[in-house]
Amino acid sequence: MGKPSRRQFLKLVGATGAALLTGRGVGSASEGLQVNNDTIGMLYDATRCVGCKACMSACKRVNSDSGSLSYEQAKFDTDGLWDAPNDLSGSTRTLIKLFKESDKKWSYVKYSCMHCQKPSCVSVCPVSAMTRDKVTGTVDYNKNTCIGCRYCQVACAFNIPKFQWEKAIPQIVKCDMCKNTNLAKKGITACAETCPVGAITFGKRKDLLAEAKKRLQENPSRYQQHIYGEHEVGGTNHLYLAAMEFNKLGLPALKSEAPAEFSEKIQHTIYKGFIAPVALYSTLCFIAVKNMKGNGDSDKKDEGENHHEP
């Protein structure tokens, strides 16, 4: 092997190794799932909700600047007097829906980001545009880093992140707990502040869990005996109580293992310390160089020979 080649080789191995070691350092920081109950969240009690949608309009009023949200028109309202979103979208971060099984059995449900303890969107974002605040537990989005690959949408089990499909300069839209708006000013999310019937409780996750358990105990016949979000996908900071089965409210039945734990485990096994790729490269180099040498000796004289014995 010639000197320049060897130098080149070592440089390459060193550079890639070093680069990915740094990368791994970033990665390992988010490893290991420990539920932090001191983080903030919300408890939504579907049995209290009256479906007035005051939370929706408060959310849009407060956050419209920090997400270029627009009013969504109903087909019959061409003047846009009335905001009428059908679902969460690139203009709507929170939404009240009605699920009606019969005249007697129905329930409202509020959709917005679940603020997972181990969020899939944060795990998959290639450029760290999705982040989870260690202290508050809020999952936040930064449009100035986002490349718009929409992997977060693929990854989220709740289909929460929404993309602005109709815009030339689009972004992802999702609830950020009024991080820079209502929470910063008044210490509470706009939806929880506005709710006239106390269906949305804002607070630390541990207090919310205690409150939910208390309600389940005091009024067992009123509720499904399950706090949705306590264990789902490793725990979420947005918790639910309801009278109807949760999967009928569009909240999927999920395992308690976070999907991100599963995928990261595999990814980290393959790329542990970047040993496997470096080993693969070195082995292949060894074989290839040996092969070239063999051919240079026996076959017709070609550049392969010069290559090794300059």
Add this chain to the structure above:
Amino acid sequence: MSHDEFQKHDAKILTPSFIVLLVLTLIGFALIGVRFIKGIGAVSNMSDGYPWGIWITYDVATGTAIACGGYAMAILIYIRNHMHYHPMIRSAILTSMFGYGLAGFSVMVDVGRPWNAYNFFIPSKWQANSAMFEVALCVMAYTTVLLLEFLPAVLTTLEKTEWQTLQNLMDRLHRYTGIKRPERMEERLESVKDLGAWLKPRLDKVLIFIIVLGITLPTMHQSSLGSLLLIASTKLHPLWHTGFLPLLFLINCMFIGYSIAILESIISCYAFKRPFETKELSGMARIIPWLTVIWLCVVVGDLVWRGQVGAALAFDFYSGFFLLEFCLVAGGSLLMFSGKKRQSIRWLFVSAALIVLGGALYRFNVYLIGFNPGKGWHYFPALAEVMITVGIVAFEILGYQVIVKILPVLPKLHTRQQLDDAHRLAEKA
């Protein structure tokens, strides 16, 4: 590594197929223009439920597998030490280069905020947990490697060039518009040539290390293309969602790579009226069934282990697509196991096509068909969306067609016999 194994294909560039491909390309690029002005929603049927449509599924996930001919050939030649396949490498690398380059281009069309892509180069933004991060860096690196691998073809041409086309063009420009030749043009062209001559021996020296990098990188990102869907455990159908996704994608790209190398060789020999490379192709075809058998074993073993055999044989929508993918790959490999069939160009073509189709369907199943985000979401690509993909593929074929006619890419016809065959074929046409 000698450069005289390759030759230019002497033929007209402006053929009818050139015009057709050019029109398709232009339509595609016009629609890309619309996408950038009016947003992705204006040209595609993607939705918040199906955020990845055919641009990711075909252009990136499947397109890069189909572009794995260069990867598969490099393993065969440099690692398994079958140097007699070397004359076929350049055309394989050229198609890989187009495949990967345009996959990268498709991503830039697909992502919503491409101007932020520079964040991939900022260490503080790196996110090593993300399979997408790994894929993105690897694909960028590999495209660079492919360019370097292809550079010798350009440099050898540069060595001998008299700049005939450029000279003619300049003359014509002068005649029609009166623009004078720039001063010292000869001198400058000479210095470009000198640079080429300076670079070539240096590149040759390190080329093997670049080639091996070109084997390592696809191994990494092809498996990571499978890892991308690991996280969608609630959305991807259990027939396809498994911890073995990275391994399955890796083996999948290898057998697609060899099969596509066979198809490309047959098609380009047919289209360019050259004799078929039957001996090389049948030798290469011997490897494929072994790879597919390993792949099929992992698929079946994994289904048994996870208790999903029932789902595979349920004969519903998902099971149908699974069985189709399975049968295409298995059928193609069965044909290739027969030594006799491997000697026939026709059977080689059929079996390789079956395997490529089956392997590509597997990727479609994982990215699109087996992906179900929940009630109420549907996806079928819009016409404009399809035309953008068609335009990009057309550009790929167009580029290949043109480059083999201006650079030494195709294997040199060696023997008298081969040359006579070529002449005979040309006369017939």
